[in-house]
Amino acid sequence: MHTVRTMIPYVPTGQVWFRLRLLAWCLLFACCAAGAAGALGVNEQDPVDSTLRSLGFRRTGLPIVARPVELRVMARYDTFHTIDFAGLEQVRRMETETNVRVAWDTVPSEEWGDVLELRFAGDDLPEVLLRPVDRIAQVRYGSRGLLLPLRELVERYAPNLQQLYAQHPGLLERATSPHGALYALPGPAQWEFNVNPDQMLINREWLDRLDLPIPRTMAEFEETLRAFKTQDPSATGRADEIPLSFRWGTRSQGPYSLIGMFGMLDDPGRHLTVRDGHAVFTANTPEHRAALEWFQALYAEGLVDPEAFIQDHHQYAAKGSAHSRRYGVFFDWDGVNVVGAQAIASGEYVAVPPLVGPSGARVWNLDPGATMNHGEAAITSAARHPEIAIRWIDALADPLVNLQWSIGPFGTTLARDGDLIVWADAPAGTGWGEFRHSHSLGRSAPVFWSSMTIRVQPNASxxxxxxxxALYEPHFPHEYYPDVFYTVEETDELATLRPTIATLVSRQQAEWIVAGGIAEGWADYQQRLERAGLERYMEIHQAALDRAVR
Structure with a gap:
C-alpha cells in the first residue's frame, strides 16, 4: 500500500494573512468595477468605446451621459412655426435630464425634400433626422451606408421603443426595407381619422342668409358659388367674397378630392391609383382632363381665388380669419387652421359631404400611409456615437415626453384630469395649428404615442x-395605391422620375386652370409626360404593387 503525499508548500503565517487581505481587496475592486460598468452600460456583451466611457455613457436611466455632449439634429420648420426649438420648455427640460445638448438644423417644410437630397449628396449630414424620412430615402440612402440600421440599437438601448412596438405588433415589420434592414423608426397612427387627409368646408351663415341648402351635387355646388359671388352673402355691401379657395399642390388644403366627382381621384404627389389590380397614372386620363376643364370654367367665372396657386399658408389663413371671413368654401385638414376653432365649433363653417358628379361618381381621397407613421427618426453615418443618438430618441419616445414635444407642455396646450390628458382649445382668434406650433415642434416632432398608450380627451378641433x-369614410375608394417599399434600383430611378413628372403635372394643371388651352395642349402634354419617363415610372410602381399584394 502506497501513501499519496500532497505537496503543500510552507508559507509563514504573516504572509498568509497578507495574501488573504490582498485577495479581498482585489475582489472588492472587481465588484466595484462591475457595478460601475453596469451603470455606464458596459459589460462583457456590450462593447463601448473608450470615448463613450470617458463621457460616462449610461445604457439605461438618465442622464444618458455624465458629461454634456452635443447632438446635431435636423428637423422641418413648419409653416406655422415662429419659434426657436431650443427655447421650448420641453426641449430645455429634456436637455437637462439627458445631458444631451441639441444643435438644431431646421429646414422650411416646403424645402425639406430638396435640402435632404443635398445633404446626402454632400458632406454636411446631421447625426439624427426627424420626420419624415420617406421609404424612398430610407432605401436609397440606407443601401449606401448613409443611414444606419437601427434594429440592434433598439434592442440594446431603447426600452421605450421596445414597449411601443410590442403594443403595436407588425409595425416594425412594415417598416423594414426589402433587404431586411430598419433604416428609420416607425410610429403608430394616433387616430383613425388620419386616413382622411382633407375636408371641404362651407360658410353656413352665408347659406342661411341666402336661404340655400348645403350642396349635394356638382350642379348645386356651382350655383352656390355663383350666389356667393353675386348676392353679397357677407352683407357688407362690398363684392370682396371669395366663393372658393384652396392651396394648389398641397394635400390637405388642395381641392384634389373634388376630382373624384369625375370618376378618378388624384393627389399632388404620386398621381397614382389602382384599377382592377393595376397601377394607373391619374393625371393624363379622360377623367382628369374633364376635372381640369371644370376647374378652368370656375376660374373663368371668377369663382376661384386668383391666389389659389401661389399663396402660402399664412396668406391663405389671413383671408379666412375672423377679421376677414372672405371664404365661401375652402379646403383644410379640419378648418381650424384657416378660420379658427370658434368658427368650426359654432357651426359657422361646416363640412360638405362628397359631391355627386355628372355621371353619378362620388369618391373622396384617403391617405393609405396614415395607418402608421413612416420614418419618424433616423440616425445617419455622421453620428459620432449612435448609442447616444438612439438613447436620445428613446428618451423622446417616452409617451408623455413625446406628447409634449408634439402638442405642447402641460399648463399651456395640455392639462391633466386624473389619468386623462386634455387638449386645450386655442385662444379666440388663433387657429389650433398656430397655437400648437407656438409651443411645440408640432408636426415636426416624431410620433411615438397613440391612444393605446395615452388616454386623451381631444379638443374641439x-x-x-x-x-x-363619418361623412367621408363611406366614399373612400375601394382600390388605391398602397404605401410600398421600392428596391434600391427602383429608388434611384424614382429619385429623378418622380420630381420631374410631379413638377410637369403641377405646373401644367395650374397654367391650364388659370389660362385655359386644355384642348389645344392635351396631346403635347401627353408626349411630354412620355419624354419625362412616364412608361418607366409606371413599370416601377406596378412591380412594387405586385410585390406588396403577393
Missing amino acids: IAGKIATL
Missing part, C-alpha cells in the same frame, strides 16, 4: 375631425 370622418 379633434372632436370635429372625428365627427366628419
Whole structure:
C-alpha cells in the first residue's frame, strides 16, 4: 500500500494573512468595477468605446451621459412655426435630464425634400433626422451606408421603443426595407381619422342668409358659388367674397378630392391609383382632363381665388380669419387652421359631404400611409456615437415626453384630469395649428404615442375631425395605391422620375386652370409626360404593387 503525499508548500503565517487581505481587496475592486460598468452600460456583451466611457455613457436611466455632449439634429420648420426649438420648455427640460445638448438644423417644410437630397449628396449630414424620412430615402440612402440600421440599437438601448412596438405588433415589420434592414423608426397612427387627409368646408351663415341648402351635387355646388359671388352673402355691401379657395399642390388644403366627382381621384404627389389590380397614372386620363376643364370654367367665372396657386399658408389663413371671413368654401385638414376653432365649433363653417358628379361618381381621397407613421427618426453615418443618438430618441419616445414635444407642455396646450390628458382649445382668434406650433415642434416632432398608450380627451378641433370622418369614410375608394417599399434600383430611378413628372403635372394643371388651352395642349402634354419617363415610372410602381399584394 502506497501513501499519496500532497505537496503543500510552507508559507509563514504573516504572509498568509497578507495574501488573504490582498485577495479581498482585489475582489472588492472587481465588484466595484462591475457595478460601475453596469451603470455606464458596459459589460462583457456590450462593447463601448473608450470615448463613450470617458463621457460616462449610461445604457439605461438618465442622464444618458455624465458629461454634456452635443447632438446635431435636423428637423422641418413648419409653416406655422415662429419659434426657436431650443427655447421650448420641453426641449430645455429634456436637455437637462439627458445631458444631451441639441444643435438644431431646421429646414422650411416646403424645402425639406430638396435640402435632404443635398445633404446626402454632400458632406454636411446631421447625426439624427426627424420626420419624415420617406421609404424612398430610407432605401436609397440606407443601401449606401448613409443611414444606419437601427434594429440592434433598439434592442440594446431603447426600452421605450421596445414597449411601443410590442403594443403595436407588425409595425416594425412594415417598416423594414426589402433587404431586411430598419433604416428609420416607425410610429403608430394616433387616430383613425388620419386616413382622411382633407375636408371641404362651407360658410353656413352665408347659406342661411341666402336661404340655400348645403350642396349635394356638382350642379348645386356651382350655383352656390355663383350666389356667393353675386348676392353679397357677407352683407357688407362690398363684392370682396371669395366663393372658393384652396392651396394648389398641397394635400390637405388642395381641392384634389373634388376630382373624384369625375370618376378618378388624384393627389399632388404620386398621381397614382389602382384599377382592377393595376397601377394607373391619374393625371393624363379622360377623367382628369374633364376635372381640369371644370376647374378652368370656375376660374373663368371668377369663382376661384386668383391666389389659389401661389399663396402660402399664412396668406391663405389671413383671408379666412375672423377679421376677414372672405371664404365661401375652402379646403383644410379640419378648418381650424384657416378660420379658427370658434368658427368650426359654432357651426359657422361646416363640412360638405362628397359631391355627386355628372355621371353619378362620388369618391373622396384617403391617405393609405396614415395607418402608421413612416420614418419618424433616423440616425445617419455622421453620428459620432449612435448609442447616444438612439438613447436620445428613446428618451423622446417616452409617451408623455413625446406628447409634449408634439402638442405642447402641460399648463399651456395640455392639462391633466386624473389619468386623462386634455387638449386645450386655442385662444379666440388663433387657429389650433398656430397655437400648437407656438409651443411645440408640432408636426415636426416624431410620433411615438397613440391612444393605446395615452388616454386623451381631444379638443374641439379633434372632436370635429372625428365627427366628419363619418361623412367621408363611406366614399373612400375601394382600390388605391398602397404605401410600398421600392428596391434600391427602383429608388434611384424614382429619385429623378418622380420630381420631374410631379413638377410637369403641377405646373401644367395650374397654367391650364388659370389660362385655359386644355384642348389645344392635351396631346403635347401627353408626349411630354412620355419624354419625362412616364412608361418607366409606371413599370416601377406596378412591380412594387405586385410585390406588396403577393
